[in-house]
Amino acid sequence: MQKYLSFFRLRFSMGVQYRTAAFAGVITQFAWGAMGILVYWAFYEVDSNAFPMTFSAVVSYIWMQQAFLAFFTVWMMENEIFDSIMNGNISYELCRPIHIYDMWFSRTIANRLSSAILRCFPILVVASFLPKPFGLQPPTSLIHFILFLLTLLLGLAVTVSFCILIYSLTFFTISPAGLKILFTSIVEFFSGAIIPLPFFPEKIQKIMELLPFASMQNVALRIYSADMTNRQMFSAIALQIFWLITLISCGKKLCSIAEKKVSIQGG
Amino acid sequence: MITMEHVCKSYKIAKRNAGFGEACKALFHRKYEKIYALNDITFTIQDGEMVGYIGPNGAGKSSTIKILSGILTPDSGNCFVDGRIPYKSRIEHVRQIGVVFGQRSQLWWDVPVIDSFELLKDIYSISPSMYHTNLEELTDLLNLGELLRSPARQLSLGQRMRCEIAASLLHNPKILFLDEPTIGLDAVSKLAVRDFIHKQNQIHKTTVILTTHDMQDIEALTKRIILIGKGKILMDGTLEDIRKGNKNIDETVAELYRTYDI
Amino acid sequence: MSLKLYMHYISINIRSVMQYKTSFLFTAIGQFLISFQVFLGIFFMFQRFSNVKGFTYSEVLLCFSIMLLEFSIAEMYARGFDQFSGMVRQGTFDRILVRPQNEILQVLGSKFELTRIGRMLQAIIMFIYGISKSEINWTVSKIFTVFFMLIGGTALFTGLFLIYAALCFFTLEGLEFMNVFTDGAKEYGKYPIGIYGKRMLQFTTFVIPYALVQYYPLLYLLGRKTNIFYVFLPLLATLFLIPCYLLWKWGVYRYQSSGS
Numbered sequence: 001m002q003k004y005l006s007f008f009r010l011r012f013s014m015g016v017q018y019r020t021a022a023f024a025g026v027i028t029q030f031a032w033g034a035m036g037i038l039v040y041w042a043f044y045e046v047d048s049n050a051f052p053m054t055f056s057a058v059v060s061y062i063w064m065q066q067a068f069l070a071f072f073t074v075w076m077m078e079n080e081i082f083d084s085i086m087n088g089n090i091s092y093e094l095c096r097p098i099h100i101y102d103m104w105f106s107r108t109i110a111n112r113l114s115s116a117i118l119r120c121f122p123i124l125v126v127a128s129f130l131p132k133p134f135g136l137q138p139p140t141s142l143i144h145f146i147l148f149l150l151t152l153l154l155g156l157a158v159t160v161s162f163c164i165l166i167y168s169l170t171f172f173t174i175s176p177a178g179l180k181i182l183f184t185s186i187v188e189f190f191s192g193a194i195i196p197l198p199f200f201p202e203k204i205q206k207i208m209e210l211l212p213f214a215s216m217q218n219v220a221l222r223i224y225s226a227d228m229t230n231r232q233m234f235s236a237i238a239l240q241i242f243w244l245i246t247l248i249s250c251g252k253k254l255c256s257i258a259e260k261k262v263s264i265q266g267g
Numbered sequence: 268m269i270t271m272e273h274v275c276k277s278y279k280i281a282k283r284n285a286g287f288g289e290a291c292k293a294l295f296h297r298k299y300e301k302i303y304a305l306n307d308i309t310f311t312i313q314d315g316e317m318v319g320y321i322g323p324n325g326a327g328k329s330s331t332i333k334i335l336s337g338i339l340t341p342d343s344g345n346c347f348v349d350g351r352i353p354y355k356s357r358i359e360h361v362r363q364i365g366v367v368f369g370q371r372s373q374l375w376w377d378v379p380v381i382d383s384f385e386l387l388k389d390i391y392s393i394s395p396s397m398y399h400t401n402l403e404e405l406t407d408l409l410n411l412g413e414l415l416r417s418p419a420r421q422l423s424l425g426q427r428m429r430c431e432i433a434a435s436l437l438h439n440p441k442i443l444f445l446d447e448p449t450i451g452l453d454a455v456s457k458l459a460v461r462d463f464i465h466k467q468n469q470i471h472k473t474t475v476i477l478t479t480h481d482m483q484d485i486e487a488l489t490k491r492i493i494l495i496g497k498g499k500i501l502m503d504g505t506l507e508d509i510r511k512g513n514k515n516i517d518e519t520v521a522e523l524y525r526t527y528d529i
Numbered sequence: 530m531s532l533k534l535y536m537h538y539i540s541i542n543i544r545s546v547m548q549y550k551t552s553f554l555f556t557a558i559g560q561f562l563i564s565f566q567v568f569l570g571i572f573f574m575f576q577r578f579s580n581v582k583g584f585t586y587s588e589v590l591l592c593f594s595i596m597l598l599e600f601s602i603a604e605m606y607a608r609g610f611d612q613f614s615g616m617v618r619q620g621t622f623d624r625i626l627v628r629p630q631n632e633i634l635q636v637l638g639s640k641f642e643l644t645r646i647g648r649m650l651q652a653i654i655m656f657i658y659g660i661s662k663s664e665i666n667w668t669v670s671k672i673f674t675v676f677f678m679l680i681g682g683t684a685l686f687t688g689l690f691l692i693y694a695a696l697c698f699f700t701l702e703g704l705e706f707m708n709v710f711t712d713g714a715k716e717y718g719k720y721p722i723g724i725y726g727k728r729m730l731q732f733t734t735f736v737i738p739y740a741l742v743q744y745y746p747l748l749y750l751l752g753r754k755t756n757i758f759y760v761f762l763p764l765l766a767t768l769f770l771i772p773c774y775l776l777w778k779w780g781v782y783r784y785q786s787s788g789s
Contacts, residue, residue, distance in 0.1 A: 024703035031709040035717045035725070042581050042724040043574065050577045178555020185562040194570040201576055278787065338626045340786045354785060362629045373624055377545040386541055389534045390630050418548070 003098075008110040016118065025115075026122045033066035033127070037134055052198040056137050057225035061196055063127040063136040064221050070115035071156045072217040074187040077163055077180060078108055085170045091262060101255045104167060108160045140226035147233060151220040154240040158215045161247035162187070168251060171258035192218040198227070212247060215240040269312040269335065269442070269474070274344035276305040276330050276498075304330040305341070306498035314441070315472040317464075319489035321479065321520070323529055327498045328478045332444050335476070336366055348442065362391065365440035367431055369447035374419040380430045381415040384437060391438035398437065405433040409463055425456025432463065442474045443467070449481050461487045482516040496529030531634055538638030546643050553644060560647030564597060568655060571719060582724040587662030592747055593719035594655035595675065599682030599742065600715040601648040607687045608642035613694035614701050622784070632781060636694065665750060674746050674760045681763030682742040686711065688773035689737070695773070698780030714739055721747055741766040 016022075040058050044051055053061070070076065081104060084090045093100060127136035139145035166183050170176045188194055190213035197205050197218055208214055219236045222228050228236065279299045304327045312318055322328055333339035334346055337353035337360045346353060353360045374383045388398045406412060409429045419427055428448060435443065445464070449457045465488060467473050477488060485492060485506070492509065494502040502509065502523070510519050546553050571593060575586040584592070604611070613636065616622045625635045665671065693707045714737075717725075722733050722744040733740040742763045749759035 018702055020700065020703035021705060024706040027706045028709050028713075031706075032713060032716075035713065038725045038729070039581075039717065039720060042720070043578050046581055047578055052577070175549075175552040175555040177552055178559055181556060181559025182562065185559065185566050188563075189566040189569065194566055195573060199577065200573050333623070336627050338623050338785060357626065358629045361627045364627070366624075366627045368620075368624070371620060371624065375541055375545060377548040378541055382541055382544065386537055389537050390628055390635075392530075392629075 004106040004110070007107060008114065011107075011110045012114040012117075022115075022118045026119050029066040029069055029119065030123055030126065033062050033123070034134075036062045041134075053196065053222075053227050054225070055133050057222070057227045058196065059134060060136055060225040061221045061227075063123065064224055065193070065217060067120040067123040067127070068116050068152065068217075068220075070112050070119060071152065072159050072191070072193070074159065074163060074166075075180070075184045076112075077166070078104075078111065081107075081167050082170060082176055082180075085167070086176065094259060094262060100259060101164065101252050104164050105160060108163060109156065112156060112160065137225065139224055144223055144226055147237070148220055148224040151223055151237060151240060154237070154244060155216050155218075155220050158212065158240060158244050158247060159217075161244060161251055162212065162216075164251045165247060165254065168254040168258050171261055187213055187216070190214070191216045192221070196222070198222075209236075210239070212243040215243045268314055268347075268349060269476075270345070270347045271308050271310050271331070271334075272345040274305055274308045274331075274334065274341045274346055275303065276327075276334070276339070276341045277301055277303045303498045305334075308344070308495075308498075308500055310493060310500060310503060312474060312476065314474055315468070316491065317468050317475040317477065317489045319477050319479065319485040319492045320495065321482075321485065321492060322495035322501075323524060326495045326529065328495060329446070331495070332366075332446060332476070332478065336364055336444060337361055362438065363440055364442045364444065365435035365438070366444045367435045367446060367448055369428070369445075369450045372419065372427065372431065373434055374427065374430060376420045377418050379416050379418055380411075380422075383419070384415070384434060387434055387437050393438050397439065401437050401439060402433075405436060408466060409433055410459070423456075425452045425459070428452060428456065428460060429463075432460065436467065436473075439471070440473065442476070445475065445477045445479075447479050447481075448477070449479065449484055457481075457483075464488055482520055486516050494523060494527075496524070496527050501527045501529070531631065534630065535634060535638055539641045542638075542641035543643055556644040557647035560644055561651050562647075564648050564651040567716070567719060568593070568651070581720060584721050584724070585663075587659050588747075588751055589720060590655055590659035591663055591750070592721050592743065594652050594659050595678055595747075596682065596715060596718040596743060597652035598649060598656065599679055600686055600711075601645045601652055602679070602683045603686035603690065605642050605645040605649070606637060607690040608645075609636040609638065609640040610687075610690035610694035612640055614697045614704060617697045617784075618701060626785075633691075633777070663751075666752065670757065670760050671750055674749055674763070677760065677763040678742050678746050681766035684767040685738060685742055685769055686714075688770045689714075691770070691773040691777055695777040695780040698784045710737060718743055738766040738769055 037059055040055070040062075044055050048055070051058075065072075084093065090100075093103070096103075124136065128138075129135065139148060166179060169179060173179050190208055190211055192214070197208055197214060200208060209218070215236075219228075219233075219240055223233055223236075279301055308327070308331065320328055320331065330339060334341050335348060335353060337357035340354040348360060349363065351360050374380055375386070384402065387393075393401075406415065409432065411429060411433060414422060414426050414430060419430065422430065432445075432448065443464075448464070449460055452460065461484060464475060464477075468475055475488070477484060479485065490505050492502070492504065492506060493500060494509075506516075509523060510516065568590075571586075571589060574581075575589070579585070581589065609616075613622075616625075616636070616639070621639075625632055625639075628635065689707070689711050693704060693711070696704055696707070718739060722730055722740045730740055730744065733744070745754070745759050745762050748754040749756075
């Protein structure tokens with residue numbers, strides 16, 4: 001545990017060092033969120049009855065999405081891991097007394113956590129002070145807030161375990177760039193990063209909600225503004241746990257196969 | 268002829284101490300420090316001379332090369348190369364020079380070396396006849412032959428360096444700057460590169476300015492050595508001047524560094 | 530002469546890319562998919578809503594496809610600017626300065642991103658689809674309008690990439706915010722700018738002239754404005770290149786005096 005903690009500290013202080021980058025990131029995400037909200041506002045003004053969520057729920061969804069972007073974007077993968085697989089440096093990692101899956105997992109979590117912690121507060125603060133209806137509303141209840149935090153972390157874990165699946169697939173492909181871009185676009189679409197899942201037609205939405213991608217950002221962002229009923233919430237959390245376990249066990253299996261492949265072929 | 272007169276150049280660099288607390292502090296405030304890369308540099312190099320420009324890392328070697336090749340403008344002082352001021356008439360100036368950065372490649376990684384050469388022909392507007400004569404001569408002297416048809420990524424470091432040097436000479440430059448041309452090369456390649464540079468200087472009277480940490484390069488190639496440290500010229504003389512007695516060249520230079528405390 | 534050299538650069542770029550055909554193919558398909566999901570986003574929104582501020586599905590598609598086409602053309606040939614921070618960091622720009630050719634030409638030549646053909650293909654399909662669905666009465670002036678939109682828009686995005694590259698001479702940190710103006714504009718430019726409100730329209734008319742290449746000529750295409758003046762507005766946006774070029778020149782000057 002100690003080594004993971006020290007790795008996290010190292011990452012965090014590296015993140016702090018690039019203060020301008022963090023600041024620019026905040027501005028970018030803020031502008032991105034604001035534009036997104038303006039689009040939904042334009043549609044809302046045309047036909048508020050066709051809106052599947054309350055407008056304030058959409059607004060909270062978007063601000064939270066921007067604040068915790070570092071948790072959920074799949075294109076933000078660890079390039080160092082990709083490089084180490086491609087140039088064969090991964091064989092050095094295999095010599096260390098540490099499981100490669102655990103190392104990737106903790107390092108990706110650490111990176112995403114440190115980056116989100118640096119960036120989320122300014123966005124949350126400014127977004128809460130914006131005038132109605134464009135501002136971020138406080139959580140519906142304490143229970144919702146606690147469940148939001150829980151599902152946020154679960155969602156992060158699901159996203160990370162999915163990313164590691166892609167890292168390990170890199171061992172078996174000739175085009176990691178293609179693999180990455182392919183999965184990125186699938187995840188973005190099905191996780192609700194392009195438009196929130198409730199905006200899809202009901203039948204499609206039902207199917208999408210069962211997929212692992214819906215267990216990433218969708219659950220937490222909708223629980224925050226009470227867009228789900230109690231029943232929906234608990235089944236969503238159960239699904240998150242199910243997918244987390246499934247993805248981790250698949251990932252570990254794939255990793256051990258890949259490790260064998262490396263040790264046989266020598267990289 | 269190359270002349271540098273009282274050339275000075277300083278940089279501002281950000282300062283930060285190690286540690287987590289310091290990282291947080293740097294979030295709000297940053298300190299700058301002014302350092303002199305070049306402090307009153309004066310020397311003259313005649314046409315056809317071969318000069319070794321040596322000094323420890325950060326002494327100001329690359330700043331000097333950058334000024335001479337027109338990339339960098341000095342704070343004060345004068346610099347003339349064949350009557351031109353490099354940084355004022357850069358485009359005109361760079362036609363007449365060739366630069367080899369030992370650590371960085373100028374060849375296209377994934378296409379045959381000859382394709383990179385063909386592009387350079389267009390970049391420097393080299394006439395077809397001159398291109399062919401030069402290519403033939405370089406291929407012959409550097410023993411490029413088959414290498415020209417392989418992509419740069421498939422070449423060994425030594426093979427690539429020979430191609431890099433050829434690439435820098437296709438346009439018949441009067442002056443050649445070599446920045447650590449033998450770094451990382453095996454013994455055979457090193458000898459080949461040194462031998463070629465020597466021939467190039469003999470045949471075409473190309474002025475060669477060589478920066479290196481490899482004292483054998485200096486020993487093999489140059490009569491004159493300019494030693495720079497902390498932005499100042501500490502010594503300008505021949506190899507014999509600095510080598511007192513029969514000591515090994517590396518020890519001689521290490522002793523020089525100690526004497527000047529650089 | 531410069532054009533011949535540039536063509537030589539392009540050909541060497543393409544030959545390099547073709548060394549990795551599979552990777553190229555996958556990346557191009559990926560580029561296609563990424564834009565395709567943006568289209569799907571629009572598609573599903575219009576399953577629910579009949580129009581957005583008076584613009585119908587097919588009209589939005591037309592708007593989206595033209596913007597995407599402009600962006601992908603600019604991205605394809607001006608990718609060298611996009612990767613410029615790496616060039617400054619690794620010192621590759623020094624190599625450019627020791628060669629007797631224009632710096633911009635050499636930077637442009639350093640990277641020609643053929644994979645953007647995937648995105649372009651997407652844009653062309655959407656464009657044809659949008660045209661077939663819309664009820665535009667095509668006239669010569671409207672064809673010219675589309676043509677001018679492509680020129681103006683490509684110039685605008687090129688200018689923005691140039692600004693990004695120029696800023697690399699001043700700082701290598703925090704340039705991420707430029708994404709708002711490039712990727713952000715492509716992303717949110719899929720809807721006619723008018724839907725974002727009056728202030729956004731003013732900003733995109735006078736500061737960064739997106740509206741000149743998108744909103745106003747679109748109104749002309751759709752027959753909502755008839756003044757011939759609207760046909761030529763996109764060409765006005767090419768003037769945006771002037772301040773971008775000056776910033777770049779200043780950046781190069783600064784690089785030569787600071788050396789970093």
